[in-house]
Each structure stands twice: as structure tokens, then as C-alpha cells.
Amino acid sequence: MQSDPTKVHAEALVIDTHADTPQRFVDEHWDFFEPLNGGMVNYESAKKGNLDAEFFSIWVDPSQYPANRSAVRTFSLIDGVLEQVRKHPDKMALCRTPDEILAAHKAGKFVACMGIEGGHSIENNLGLLRDYYRLGVRYMTLTWSNTNDWADSSGDIDDPTVKHHNGLTDFGKQVVAEMNRLGMMVDISHVADKTFWDVVEVTKAPLLASHSSARALTQAGRNLTDYQLRAVAKTNGVVMVNLFPAFIDEKWRQAWNDCKADRQKEQDALEAEYHAKGLPVPYTASDAIDRKYAAKVGRAPFDSLIDHFDHVIKVAGIDHVGIGTDFDGIPQPPGGIDSAADLPKITAALMARGYTADDMKKLLGGNLIRVFREVQAKADPSFQ
Template identity: 65%
Template sequence: MTDAVEVHAGALVIDGHADTPQRFVDEGWEFTGALDGGMLSLEAARAGGLGAEFFAIWAEPGQWKERYAHRTLALIDGVLEQVRRHPAELALCCSAEEIVAAHAAKKFAVLMGIEGGHSIENDLGLLRDYYRLGVRYMTLTWANTNEWADSSGDLDDETVVHHGGLTAFGREVVLEMNRLGMMVDVSHVSDACFWQVLEVSRVPVIASHSSARALASAERNMTDEMLRAVAANGGVVMVNFYPAFLDDAWREAWIALRPERDRARATLTAKYGKDVPYTVLSRVEKELAARLPRVPFATLIDHIDHVAKVAGIAHVGIGTDFDGIQALPGGIDSAADLWKVTAALMERGYSAEEMRMLLGGNLLRVFGAVAAGAGC
């Protein structure tokens, strides 16, 4: 165990996805403050050896319809304000080199990734503006299909207009992201969209928070064929910690709670109107999720191990989805417990060098490769 703790402490650990910016904006919460019911704070990150975080910039599509850019900019501002207010502890990073420099200076590396291409409002100018503000990846869809890319989250919804993957404009978006040096994130997209993105992109792609479909059948997860394709592309798949994407039984139990979840949402809507703060709804849903047995910690490790074996150790990472999910696997209560992932994988035979790759080195490589391909 001591060896694993030392390996973890000596690694540059990068998390590909956390929804904490909602707290900055909706609660006025400080990243340097106490967790207060959350999953990620500066203190928890330090305790768990986390050195860098891609903060998700997510405009909930129902609540922020016709105001996507407004919410997106508010969340970006929330992240940038944390860096401005805490310059001794936090550093905004826009490149792989800046992450390494921040880590050497013992500062927490703050990065941003947009979750959901609806945030660009079908405007490449907005995409470029987000890049100028520091955004370094974009998830092409969230659970909603937008005007130019299909999501895995609403394929069964007959009221949604689907495109069979990417539209012509969607291809323009991918190529403009390549030109900028913004990583293309295929988490959440439909299978057809995934394969078309790999055909279009001239540089490696990422999946910032996706688990293995061979182990849990959620359509959000990636098949073995997809894992191998991302590896062949030179990219990286970062495993999601959400129990619904780790275990089919947990997901089915959570779906069974939908009537109660809907009633809770209706109660909050009556109180707040259509602008129910995400963090308020999240707390209520966490209380409901707490009724369900926690998915075993070993199940999370199974997913990471599976991706590493299928895609290869050079193409796996972690994308926790902290503060964007209702529950975590057993043994993981916050970022402070991330060292346990290293300990469990080393017990399964992973070497110190393999852990350094998995914990952050792989993402650094892809980040650098995408930046090097900018202008193509």
C-alpha cells in the first residue's frame, strides 16, 4: 500500500470532467471552501493527490433554452473568478505545458471543457470566443441531440430530429476545433456520430467521461470496437465514476425512482420557477440515490481495467463526473479518495509507470498532440 500511495503522490493526476462550476455560480461557493455536500474542493483534491481538473461548462438544455451562450459564459466567468480570487492556489491552464508548470509550482491546474455543443448556438464565432476564454475541449453533445450532432441520450425520442450522426455543419465544427487546437470530446454522442467524428478529425479525440459498454450496457458507454478505434486514433478514454454507467442493476433501480424524482422536480419548479438551481436539484436527487445500495468499488476498477486492456494502457484515464452525478461507487466519497484507484489497480498488477500514464500522462500527450495539430 505504501508503494501505491507514493506512486499516486508522485504522479500528475488529471481528472477529465467535473461539474463543479454550477456551485461557483448558483451557490457562490468557493473552491477553497469546505466540501459542504459536494465531491470536489481544493482541500479534497490535495488530500486525494489530484493536481488538475477539467471543469465542465454545462448549460442544462431545458432550463437554458435560447440562453445557452448566456449560461455558458456565466459558468466560464465562475471558473475564471475562482482563479482570480485565489491566485496563490489556482492557475488557469490552457496547454499541457501549463499544467506541468502549475504542478511544479504546487498550484492546482484549472482547465475548462464545454459539455454540449448546443452552447455554441450554431455559431463558429462563439466556438472561437470560448477558445479565447480558455476552453480546451468540447463534448459535441450532452444527452440532447442538437442541430448538428446526434446524442446517445435521446435516440428513442420520436419528437427529436436526428441526423444520422453529424451534419455538414457538424463536420465544420470538428474541423474548426482541430484548427483551434480544441480537443474533440465524443462522450455522450451517438454511435453513428462517434464513427463520423473519427472519420473527420485530423487529430486524436478524447472521451472525457465514458465507461465500458461490455460491462454496463448504457448507450453512453463505449463498445470494445470504439475503444480500439480511439486507441488507433491516438486518443484517450477517461472512465466515468457514475454508478448508472458502471452497473446495469443500479441504473435500472435509479430509473425506477423516476416518478419520485419527477415529483421532487415539480415541487422545486413550483418554488423557483423554470430556473431551479442545478445544485438544489442535485441535493434532492442525491437524497433519493442514497436509498440505493452503492455499487462496489471493484466495479469501477473493473471498468478502468477493461478499457486499459482493450484500448491499451496508453489510451485510458479518469473522468470522474464529480458534482455532476447523484452517487459514487463505494469507497469513493470525494476527490480525497482518488488514491484508492491507484492502490486497487496496482494490486491488479499495474506498474508505477503505467499508473503515471493512466492518471494523467495519457491526457497530457493527447492535449499536446491536438495543440501541435492546430492550424491544420
Template identity: 40%
Template sequence: MPRNGWLLAMPMLLSCAGPGAGVTTTRAASTGSAEDVLRDAPVVDLHLDTPQWLLEQRYDLGEPRRDLGQVSLDSMRRGGVGAAFFVLWHPPERPEAEAHARALALAAAVRAQMARHPADLVMAGSVDELLAARAAGKIAVLLGMEGAEPLHGDLAELERMHALGVRYVGLTWNAHTAFADAGKPDAPRHGGLSPLGRAAVAEMNRLGIAVDVSHLSDASAAQAVAASRAPVLATHSCARALSEHRRNLPDDLVRAIAAGGGVVGVNFHSVFLDAGYAARAAAAEQAHAPEVAALARSLEGADPVERRWAPYLAELRVAHALPRPPLSVLVDHVEHLVKVAGVDHVGLGSDLDGGIVPPDGIESHADLPKLVAALLARGRSPEDVRKLLGGNVVRVLREVERVSRALRADAP
């Protein structure tokens, strides 16, 4: 089933030499329109859930968006996307024993799109390859893993996933795992990271895989930040100070991530951005639950994929029909995180194709010029916005690579 179930309750080269480094371009730094900023600094989106659509809906990125899908080559091009993390995720209603095979199938579906669209997409296993893709006019594809179920508790699988193209791993989704406690209201299982989770962080540091803390409990995330020798990512999270939601980050955790050199990727989901929308979504879920349940019953015996997706799409259509918060709410979260963490420690993790409803005016990457214009109107300099769009993420990825090289060199 698509990731969020019922919405959880509803330009050319980047130079990142040091912790404060921003984006330098081949164009004059004085350009300041939204179009110029996007052209000069390609967007790095930390979190796209598109692989499930590619695998189970036979979605083609070269075709127009359909069935509430949000990501396409056209929209990415129009939004200036230069690189994106496509996420491997295992639905919780499916047996965990299938998680590894599903991760491989999702990765294969992503690679099939690159084979189908070689002029547009290329796998990037390093920052240098990411930048080379941009210089060649292509979109760099990287993989992320959301939830460690595909590892089956075996740290050796991390190396295999790294070879597959995975460049960050979140140790949980919305359920506790053998590695860590998730950010959920249940009683904690480990009190944060388990010993296996700490070992996984160390192995990710060695391999050059970034640690993603977006779905971890506050205790797990804080312990991961402290344990990691490389900067960590919160790939798709918002600010709890502005909207109380368990998936949002408290300010003290935001500061800790920044102190370690990491980045928070701001999520576009209205449920996380705005408590009023979250309440409306929860009420709509309850009101439409009987008809969704009836639809699910009518599909008993049907194809398993149809049984998962038809109720989900029905729920998502209801959610999209609700009044959405304005774009300014998304900008508020960006600005708050910048105030708390500093402009060098915030990025974008849209969560598109993950069952999300973006704020009013944002339907896909094609609408990113509106976000850039809004940030500029708030007084952000073009250089600041370039950092937020991708420069900060590139800096973190470079540091993750540097730490990996150092650890490998120091190994016996």
C-alpha cells in the first residue's frame, strides 16, 4: 500500500568545499529571479516515493501524471530538479520476509526508467557523478531506503544496498524495528537505538551511506546524531514548533542535526505543515471510512495490487478535495528551520508520490518557481535559496563520502 496510508492521520556545478560552503555557478551571482535561481542551482529533492508507482501502477515518468501521481520528467524539468532520491519502502501490511525482494524490485523499476529515458535520467553513486549528470543536462537518480526491513537484521546487506545505489537509510518507518524505535505513540522497544542500530550507524558511516532520522523517535534520532561520525539527514520532516505532529522535529533536535553538519529536508505534506488541515483530514477519514471499507470488501479475491491501491486512491481523492493551507505555511516551516538551524542546514524533501497533499499552489515540481519566489519575497538572498534548493545537501553528501574514505583508510 502507498506509504502514508491515510496520510498518517491524517547551474551547473555546485562547489561545496566546507561546512558553510554555498553554491557557486557558472552564471553571475547577481541574478535574482526565481527562474534564474532555479537555473543556476538545480534542486536536490531528498525524498520521492515514486518507485511504488513505477512498480505497481506501471507508471512511466515520460508520460503525463495520472491517478494522482505527482512526479514526471516534464514536471521535474520545469522545476529545475537536478537530482532526486527515489525511495525503497516496504508496506507494513505485507510480510517482512518479502521486504528484501521488494526493495530489489523497486530498484529495478527505477533502473528501468533510466533505461527507457537515457537522455533524461542517470544513476549517480557519488557527488561527482551527480554534478556530472547536471553538467550533461540529465537528472541524477539516487536511492534511499525508508525503513530497514529489507536488511533483515543483517548488516552485510548494507554493503549490498550501497552497491545497488542506496545512499541513505532510515532505520525505521512507522514501526519499531530491530534497529531502533520509530516516532510512534507505542511504548518504546529499545529506548532509542538498539545495539544493532548503533552498529548499523557505524557501518553506514564506513560505507558512505547517510543516516536518515526522519521517521525515528526523538530519542532514536538524538542517539543517531550523537553516534554518527558523518552528518545526518532528516530527509522529509517539518518543524514541530509550528505544527504539533509526531513526524515533525522539535527545535532541540533540529539544532543537534545542524551542529553535526546535517540537513533537514522540508516535507511538503499539508498534514505535517498545518494542524488545521490535519484535523480536517482526520475528520474526512472518519466520515468516508464506511465507503472505503465497502470498496475494500468488494475487491476481495481481486488482484492484490488492485486491492491495495483502489481504496488508497479513493481516500487520496477525498483528501485532495479538502481546503488546503496556503503556500505561505510551507515557507513558514522553511524560515523557522533556517532560524533554528541556520541557512546551511535546511533543504527540500518533498515526499511527493507518498500519499501527500501539498499546500495550495503546489501540485508537482513544476510549481517550485512559486516556492522560490516566495522565499525571495521573504528576504532570502539568491545565494541562500540556492543553498536551500540543493547546495546544502550536496555538501552533506560530500562529507559523508569523506568520512567513509577516512574510516576505510584507518581500518586494519
């Protein structure tokens, strides 16, 4: 007899490896326990969707903060997460190890973890990388959509005005080695293909793709090819499927690209307005423009998302897939997903395609815990 998907989801440890919510904590002075107010994840929606643990993304917009000021913004966003934990110690816990995640979950607390999105946050300084680790950061995406001084990004790899490095520089290889030594998961979402393969050669620990989908289904450079999916699996790593429609539905991606010029024109005007005042553009303002155009394109089919989970499982294996929603960092999720409260629909849809309760427990959180544990087991014990 097939298991009840509702029960399976409720009993699983559910971990999401990517939400951009910290900007709301800092810029909007918004509290995780307040109503969503246009957001995609808060305490109430997490509880409804049985989301037990969130890796809050520490993302510094390189267009708004100079390269030599990335750390200031990074520390501010980390502080935003830590303040949420400080204000709600009875319901929320900062977790830095797999065992801490399991203990907090057992105690009925919502788990807050942190991951940096974009290696520019370390300002070419391994000391800063170590400081972020000491504060609780447990993964770093080597690049965001921008190539930094030591790693090429998929986001601008075709831009001839950007200085590229043919993958990782020597210092970039040192960054990966230091992350291995610290026990910080190396996240290859966003990196250019050559950077990816350089990382595969250098890393001594399993790799994480915190929010990437399958390029075989949707031709976004941010997605992973089948060769890359297998390579992540070979490191015993995990690929967390992203919910952004442009990464999971090819028709939606094409429609989104078709309105790029109009979107960029409005974004440029917005930036000029704020920069004239000497201010960075708040993410809420730029996101409002993207949400307007996303609404014009319409919702991507929910089944497109499930197709990506299915594809990653078939190529990389059930032990190498998870969920990286990109909540609060995308203009809209696919149809059927409005907030964290809707995550049980993913479990139900995958089980309808024949996946078992054991499969779902791996996908929903077990695989991430395994990778996290192995990364830390390979680290220098003095950092644990």
C-alpha cells in the first residue's frame, strides 16, 4: 500500500538551502514572525508547509555595493539573521552543524542556517572567509551572477567587457581548499562551466548546488548539464532544485528574456533615481519591477518543476537531490507554489510519480544532512 504523501511530508525533516529573506530583516525591518506581506517564507508559512530548516542567503548586490564594501553589507545581513534568533530564542535556533539541526528540530524549534551567495563577499581575503564561518556561515556560492577576482560566473561569461579567468584562479583554488579545511560547503550554483570543472578537480569534500535545476530541460546557463549532475553525484554531493520559472520552464524563460530590454530600462531608471540621492537601490524596489513583468508572463506550470526533480533524480540519483527554493529572491514561483506553506505539494506530486516515502525523506532533507556531515568530517577539527 502506498504511503500517504501528507503524512510522509509531515514526518520528514524538510530543509530548504536557499532563501533571500535576510534583506527583508535588514532593509524592511521585517520580522520572520510577522505576516508575509508579499514575501514567500515566514514562520507561519514554514510551519504550515512543515519547512523545518532554512539556509538564509547572505547576498550582496554587486551593482549596489562596491567590491571593497561587500563585507560591510555581508556583516549587516548576517546580523539580521542573528537578531531574529536572538529575539525568538524559544522558537528559533541558529544551527552550525548537522547535529545542532537535528537537536533543534527535536526541540520543536525552527532552524536558521546561513550561506553566503557570491564570493565577492570575502573581498579576496581568507581571513574574512574564516570570520564568516565563525559567525555561523556554512556554505558559500563561489560566484553570484558576477565574475569576481578569482572565479568566473555563468551570469556574465559571454560579456566581452568582463575580465574572465578561464575558471578558477590560483587564489580561487585556495578559497576552495580553505572552505574544505573549515568544513564550509562549496556551492557551485551560479559558476561558469569551466569554474565548475576546476572546482571538481580541487575539492576534497562533497559539492553543493544550493539552487540549480537541469539544463537538459531548461537552457539557462545557471542550470547544470547532465555531465555536471553526474559529477556532483560522484563527489557524493547534492543538487537542490530551484523554483525560479526561468530555470524550470523553457517557454517561460524565453518569454522572460523577450521582455529583458523593457525590464532593464525600468531598472536603470530606478538605479539613477536612488544613486542621485547617494543611496543603494533597495531590493524591494527592483523586485517590484521584476514582479510586474513576471505577472505579465504568467505562472509557469507546476509540472515543469516536478519534471526537474524527476530529471535530476534519474541522472544523478535519489541520493543527490534536494530543494533550494530561492524564496524571496525570485519574482514568483511556479503555479501552485505561493509560499513555504505549499511545499507539501512537491512531495505529493513526486509520490504520484512513484517515488517512495524513503525517497522523499532523502530529498526533503536527508541528503543535505549527509553532505553537510561529510563536509564537516573532512574539515580541520580545530574549526569545529
